[in-house]
Amino acid sequence: MTRSSWSDARSIAHAAGAAQQSDVVDTLALSEALGHVLAAPLVSPIAIPHYASSAMDGWAVAGVGPWTLLTGGDAERARSVGLGDGVAVDVLTGGLIPAGAEAVLQLEHGVVEQSAGSARLHLAPSAPSEEPRPGRHIRPAGTESPAGSTVLDAGTRLGPVHLAVAAGAGFDRVSVMPLPRVRLVLTGDEVVTSGVPAPGFVRDSFGPSLPGVIASLGGVVTSSVRVGDDASTTADALGLTSAVGAPARQQRDLVVTTGGTGDSRADHVRALLRDAGADFLVDGVDVRPGGPALLARLPDGRLFVGLPGNPLAALLTVLTLVHPVLAGFQGLELPALRPAVLASPVDGARSGTVLRPYRSVHDADSPTPHAEPTPWHGAAMLRGLADADGVLVCPGSGTAAGGLVPSLDLPW
Numbered sequence: 001m002t003r004s005s006w007s008d009a010r011s012i013a014h015a016a017g018a019a020q021q022s023d024v025v026d027t028l029a030l031s032e033a034l035g036h037v038l039a040a041p042l043v044s045p046i047a048i049p050h051y052a053s054s055a056m057d058g059w060a061v062a063g064v065g066p067w068t069l070l071t072g073g074d075a076e077r078a079r080s081v082g083l084g085d086g087v088a089v090d091v092l093t094g095g096l097i098p099a100g101a102e103a104v105l106q107l108e109h110g111v112v113e114q115s116a117g118s119a120r121l122h123l124a125p126s127a128p129s130e131e132p133r134p135g136r137h138i139r140p141a142g143t144e145s146p147a148g149s150t151v152l153d154a155g156t157r158l159g160p161v162h163l164a165v166a167a168g169a170g171f172d173r174v175s176v177m178p179l180p181r182v183r184l185v186l187t188g189d190e191v192v193t194s195g196v197p198a199p200g201f202v203r204d205s206f207g208p209s210l211p212g213v214i215a216s217l218g219g220v221v222t223s224s225v226r227v228g229d230d231a232s233t234t235a236d237a238l239g240l241t242s243a244v245g246a247p248a249r250q251q252r253d254l255v256v257t258t259g260g261t262g263d264s265r266a267d268h269v270r271a272l273l274r275d276a277g278a279d280f281l282v283d284g285v286d287v288r289p290g291g292p293a294l295l296a297r298l299p300d301g302r303l304f305v306g307l308p309g310n311p312l313a314a315l316l317t318v319l320t321l322v323h324p325v326l327a328g329f330q331g332l333e334l335p336a337l338r339p340a341v342l343a344s345p346v347d348g349a350r351s352g353t354v355l356r357p358y359r360s361v362h363d364a365d366s367p368t369p370h371a372e373p374t375p376w377h378g379a380a381m382l383r384g385l386a387d388a389d390g391v392l393v394c395p396g397s398g399t400a401a402g403g404l405v406p407s408l409d410l411p412w
């Protein structure tokens with residue numbers, strides 16, 4: 001096994017995913033599109049807003065006051081043909097500004113005087129003297145974007161506000177990348193799924209966490225199976241044997257296993273893949289935790305990631321290998337690193353890279369937050385990651401307090 005550096009492992013995983021990027025797109029209703037990645041830029045056919053509207057409840061006015069306030073049929077006619085000088089009609093927030101209107105006088109600043117079947121609108125005594133300035137409380141059409149402008153870029157992962165932007169531009173459906181599909185195979189004789197485990201047994205960390213983690217990366221877990229430490233059932237679960245009806249393979253399929261990446265009599269993942277003729281793209285990573293992780297292409301073309309059994313090692317390996325593969329499948333960039341300043345030192349380790357969950361801390365002497373590495377960084381410990389703001393990517397030689405290191409945001 002020749003380990004890849006952490007950064008090579010990420011790049012290899014991203015390139016492998018990108019090479020199998022889906023060449024079909026789905027067209028989905030907005031109500032189904034949350035979490036999908038836009039396959040093409042969304043170009044608005046209309047200006048946004050698409051008509052000049054009032055920002056206040058009040059009166060649209062033309063010329064200087066006092067104004068003749070039109071009501072009923074006269075007001076309707078003026079709204080469609082336009083306002084003459086010295087005329088006003090009432091308007092609601094968001095309402096169409098009639099042609100000829102120069103400003104909106106808000107309700108609080110006007111007084112209506114009724115006399116002999118006609119109405120006059122005056123400035124209220126309390127109104128600021130400059131009211132109504134030209135253009136006051138009018139939102140012109142196209143102030144946010146002109147017609148024909150790109151309101152969402154290709155590659156945007158659609159969050160709730162993006163869906164509102166698409167709706168505002170008049171879209172009912174959008175073209176998105178199909179969701180990457182993930183098959184989970186969770187290994188281990190000692191893993192139990194309910195209750196307090198007896199000594200020698202452990203509660204499963206991955207069944208409750210990985211579907212949500214995969215969803216946060218834009219993927220969907222299409223199947224999840226548990227197998228004991230048995231080579232032939234593991235091979236069946238991985239679809240490496242003809243005994244199991246092969247599910248339809250797609251470019252964007254990823255198989256993820258947990259545990260069994262070591263060399264003990266209970267670990268079968270590497271040997272099964274080797275015997276099946278899989279192409280090992282990453283065979284171990286020079287990182288702690290997560291050293292035994294692997295990435296391979298199965299003989300049927302599906303990509304495969306083997307996560308180590310230790311829970312923290314496994315979830316950090318999601319960041320190292322699974323996130324880059326799924327980003328590549330969806331045509332997205334490799335997740336960016338950003339610099340963080342350490343609040344406390346991170347010790348060196350016998351590996352090129354040390355991954356360490358951290359929390360952001362604000363201290364009175366510094367304008368920028370510092371990263372406090374979690375004390376719960378054993379490969380089986382999850383409470384540090386559960387409360388983390390991100391993960392530090394430290395050199396294996398160790399880093400002193402105040403040192404600058406790259407960091408990854410958590411996708412979940």
Ligand SMILES: Nc1nc2c(c(=O)[nH]1)N[C@H]1C(S)=C(S)[C@@H](COP(=O)(O)OP(=O)(O)OC[C@H]3O[C@@H](n4cnc5c(N)ncnc54)[C@H](O)[C@@H]3O)O[C@H]1N2
Pocket residue numbers: 186187188190191202203204205206207258259260261262263267289290291292307308309310311313379
């Ligand atoms: N002789 C060596 N032993 C180990 C080495 C090594 O280099 N030489 N590496 C260690 C490292 S680092 C890791 S990480 C683990 C990798 O182990 P495996 O991927 O083979 O995983 P398992 O042996 O199946 O399990 C390891 C550990 O994780 C627990 N586990 C497994 N599944 C779950 C689950 N679903 N939920 C919670 N915990 C789980 C399992 O009980 C073990 O405690 O190997 C080291 N050993």
Ligand code: MOO
Pocket residue numbers: 287288289290291292308310313314379380
């Ligand atoms: O690298 Mo193991 O993955 O430390 O626990």
